[in-house]
Structure formats: structure tokens, C-alpha cells
Amino acid sequence: MFRSYAQTPPKGWNSWDSFGASVTESEVLGNAEMMAKSLKDYGWEYVVVDIQWYEPRADSCAYHPFTELRQDNYSRLIPAENRFPSSRGGQGFKPLADAVHGMGLNFGIHIMRGIPRQAVHNNTKIWGTQKTARDIADENSICPWNTDMYGVDASKEGAQAYYDSLLALYADWGVDFLKVDDIADSKLYGTHTGEIELIRKAIDGCGRPMVLSLSPGPAPIEFGTFFQRHANMWRLTDDLWDNWNQLYDMFGRCGKWSAFVGSGTWPDCDMLPLGHIGTRTVADGSEARMTRFTKDEQRSLMTLWSIFRSPLMFGGDLRKLDDWTRSLLTDPYLIDAHQNGRDAREVYRKDDLVIWVSESDARKYVACFNLSDDPARLPESVEGWLRTIGGDLHEVWENRTVSIADVETAFIAPHGVVLYVSK
Known part of the structure; x- marks a missing residue:
């Protein structure tokens, strides 16, 4: 049963708040090393490479529209070798995952729902079926903020085979955590239940346990039981940054969603924009900085996330972790409430x-x-x-x-x- 993959709410680091779409292998390893050294003993375990690891030209949080992406012969995106040199020779993320596992941590990646536009335009093959990328694509189902993908029509023959092939590849790489974007609440089309079901089935059949995280939000509460049946995490908000109005708003969301918190299924308040964020450029357009939250606001955020039992995904650069921020991440009372709390x-x-x-x-x-x-x-x-x-x-x-x-x-x-x- 997939819920056994995340008996307690996951805790880890995600590259987005500090590196946008352009994180590199050395930056991932540097943050993993600091997690292993400073946070692993406090339950922090996931190291997640966020969006566009397959984009050779990525240089910030901005996307290059319709740029060429790295892809294998079966319509599957693969790491950009200039940013992830250990992936050369068709090794994908396996060497990086092995290195993270060697530190006693777990490895995760972000993907966009759907199939690459370039695969559809070139009508490339799909592993495990005679159907091709064009056969399963829904070219009217697009992400409004990223041009990488077309949606997959879940009713088409070959759609399940495509997602099965993705998860077979990720299982071979050693992926432990899969964040899927433009799916919990697509700004144009709502919740993509068909593709979520395909992904759930593909994970269950891939032979490797993986935490499934769905983004972005706000996830519709009317789909709460559906999310519980199919995912381990689902976002309650769009990207959360370090401004008080967004944090204020989260109190109302948590109050509505607390009934859905349970073993293996965790409504997700989004990342922790704490510590040093925006090493290059962050998504709100400002330069690298320490979090704008005051210390009181940081305490409020960590207390709410912990008592509500949201997943905790730290967004700051762990290589620059200061004593104050570390104290928030390692407080024993917050850890107990977060990992062992009930009836919050x-x-x-x-x-x-x-x-x-x-x-x-x-x-x-x-x-x-x-x-x-x-x-x-x-x-x-x-x-x-x-x-x-x-x-x-x-x-x-x-x-x-x-x-x-x-x-x-x-x-x-x-x-x-x-x-x-x-x-």
C-alpha cells in the first residue's frame, strides 16, 4: 500500500527557492552533504531536484520558451549533461542518486505532467508500446506558465505505457520522491485526475517505493478523498514565498484541511522559504537574500507547519545555514508535534x-x-x-x-x- 511510503510527513530540501530552474549537480551534492552533516539526525532525509533538470540553457528561475530539452529515444526527458555531468553515457540520475543514498539520504526529482512537446512534434517512440508520442498527447492541454509539455490523454491506448516507462526509468535511477507539477490545480483545467491515476498505477507497478507529491495548489478540497487515495502529498497553495500575506492566508487553509491529515497522506503547505534563498535569482524577481520573514513570523510558520503536520521542504541554501535557522529545523518539540502528533x-x-x-x-x-x-x-x-x-x-x-x-x-x-x- 503506497501510504506506507510516508508514515510520517516527509522532511527534506528542494532546490527551487535557491536555484530556480538552474540547479547543478555540484549544488545538489553540496546541499546534500550539509543535510547529512547537520540535519539527518533530526529526520531530514529527502534531497529533491526541482524543475527543468533536462534544460541545458537554464540559468535562473525564468523558463526559455520552446527551448530544446534533453530526451532519450523513448520520449523521456533526461538530465542535461552540462549541468549534471555524472549523467553522461546514458546513466541518467543514477550516479547522483547513488551519491545521495551513500550519505544515508533519499533522492527526489520534479517533473511536469504530460509528454514533451518536442517528442510530440517529432512523433518519437514510447517504450513498451507501438503507440507514439503523438498518439497519446492532448495538444489542447498545456501548462500556462511552462512550454515544455503537452498533456497526456488518459483515455488513449499507450498513455499508461508512457507513464509506466517513465517510472521504470526513475526506479532504475533510484528515485525515492516524485514531485509532479501542473497537476493538482492546473490554472487552466483544474485537477488532472486522469493523469494522476496513470501516475499512481505506474508508481505502484515500478517495483520501487516512491513518495508522490502533487503541485501546485490550491488543491480543491472537494477532491480531498481522491488525493488521499492517490498521493502522499498535495499542495494547498501556489508557490509560497517569504511574505506575511501568504503566511496569513495559510491559517485558513490549514483549518479547512486538517481532517485530511493522516498516515501516508499529507496536505502540503509548500516549502519553507527560510535562511538564505535566491542564490542566483528567486521567482519573485528579487536578488539573493536572507528570508524576509521576521523571527516572529518564522516561528509562526514553523509552529503551524509542524502542528498541522505539513511536509517540510526547506528552500534555503543549506551550505549557508545559520545557527538561528538551524535551531528552527531541529527544535525537539516541533519535531515531536510534526512526527508524532495526532488530532491537530x-x-x-x-x-x-x-x-x-x-x-x-x-x-x-x-x-x-x-x-x-x-x-x-x-x-x-x-x-x-x-x-x-x-x-x-x-x-x-x-x-x-x-x-x-x-x-x-x-x-x-x-x-x-x-x-x-x-x-
Whole structure:
């Protein structure tokens, strides 16, 4: 059963926030080495190469429309050798995956749904069938922001064979995590259920467990049970960057989706744009920088993602990981809530005060968020939730023991959070 692939929400690094479409092999290896050294012992395990690893000319987050892509004889995209030199000689990503596995980590890649336009225009072969690229393509199903692919018509003979051939190749490379884009919520066509079903079947038949992540969002909640049946992760938002309005909006999304959180199936709040991002250029058009989130906002983000149990995919350059950011990624209370929590839910929201509760075998959690621009006193109703913890409380972010009486006079910083746990 595919849900056994991700019993707890996945944690890893993804190349997009720092390198856009142009990450190189040396950059992937450098970030993998830092993950193995600094984060592996805290459960961080996936190293994911994001979009356009098959594009030789990629140089930023911008795409070169209709550019020539690297492709094998069976309509399958393969790594650009100038960016991933170990792929030469038809080896694909296997040498890079082997290197990542050798560090005790797991390897992942991003793909776009569909079949390459150039394969359709050249009518190239598909492995395992007499049908060709043109036979299965839906040339009216296109991505509005990337020109690499046509959609696949799931009703056509040969469509399953195409996706089977992709997953056979990825299994041979040693892929452990597959992120599929333009599929959970295509801006033009909604959710591509037919292609999701093809991919699910292909993964199940490829002989290698892989986590399946669907992007972008917002995934429609009416497809919630469908996503649970077919994927391990699905995005709740479009790309999330380091601005407060997007983080504010995520509280409403998490409140609606918490009922779908469960073993093997994880609604996905998107990446963590923390630390040093945009080593070359980032997608919002600005230059390389440290995250724009304030420290209070960073705590709020990490607390919400952890208590909600979203997958955690770090977007910063791990080679430049600072002590503050590392402390967020390795906090033992957040790790316990994220990996072992249960029954997480929003129990209070009035104006811009929000309370979430959760518990694990080890402790109970009460997270109180202030989403306003001014300091705020905790609502009176929080006392009832805190009394369920019993006795003195530990406040995680101030790292101190407090009593119920202390809480009654406490304030939360603007855009900040207090996280109370049982001692």
C-alpha cells in the first residue's frame, strides 16, 4: 500500500527557492552533504531536484520558451549533461542518486505532467508500446506558465505505457520522491485526475517505493478523498514565498484541511522559504537574500507547519545555514508535534487570534498565534485548553516554565506565536 511510503510527513530540501530552474549537480551534492552533516539526525532525509533538470540553457528561475530539452529515444526527458555531468553515457540520475543514498539520504526529482512537446512534434517512440508520442498527447492541454509539455490523454491506448516507462526509468535511477507539477490545480483545467491515476498505477507497478507529491495548489478540497487515495502529498497553495500575506492566508487553509491529515497522506503547505534563498535569482524577481520573514513570523510558520503536520521542504541554501535557522529545523518539540502528533486542529479563531491544539504520546500542545500587526493578549478561552495540559507549562519559544496565572497576563508579539507544552 503506497501510504506506507510516508508514515510520517516527509522532511527534506528542494532546490527551487535557491536555484530556480538552474540547479547543478555540484549544488545538489553540496546541499546534500550539509543535510547529512547537520540535519539527518533530526529526520531530514529527502534531497529533491526541482524543475527543468533536462534544460541545458537554464540559468535562473525564468523558463526559455520552446527551448530544446534533453530526451532519450523513448520520449523521456533526461538530465542535461552540462549541468549534471555524472549523467553522461546514458546513466541518467543514477550516479547522483547513488551519491545521495551513500550519505544515508533519499533522492527526489520534479517533473511536469504530460509528454514533451518536442517528442510530440517529432512523433518519437514510447517504450513498451507501438503507440507514439503523438498518439497519446492532448495538444489542447498545456501548462500556462511552462512550454515544455503537452498533456497526456488518459483515455488513449499507450498513455499508461508512457507513464509506466517513465517510472521504470526513475526506479532504475533510484528515485525515492516524485514531485509532479501542473497537476493538482492546473490554472487552466483544474485537477488532472486522469493523469494522476496513470501516475499512481505506474508508481505502484515500478517495483520501487516512491513518495508522490502533487503541485501546485490550491488543491480543491472537494477532491480531498481522491488525493488521499492517490498521493502522499498535495499542495494547498501556489508557490509560497517569504511574505506575511501568504503566511496569513495559510491559517485558513490549514483549518479547512486538517481532517485530511493522516498516515501516508499529507496536505502540503509548500516549502519553507527560510535562511538564505535566491542564490542566483528567486521567482519573485528579487536578488539573493536572507528570508524576509521576521523571527516572529518564522516561528509562526514553523509552529503551524509542524502542528498541522505539513511536509517540510526547506528552500534555503543549506551550505549557508545559520545557527538561528538551524535551531528552527531541529527544535525537539516541533519535531515531536510534526512526527508524532495526532488530532491537530484549530479550536479557536476570533479576529486575528488563532489557537491550535495537538498531542503526542509524550506531551500535549497548545499553540496561540497573533496574526495582527499589534501585540495581543491571549483570549480568556485559552485557559481551558491549557488546563487540559495540567500543572506547570513549558513555553517553547521563550524556553521557560510558566503557570496559568502567567498566561493570563501574557502578550503575543505581532505575527508571533506562543507554544505551550506539558512538562
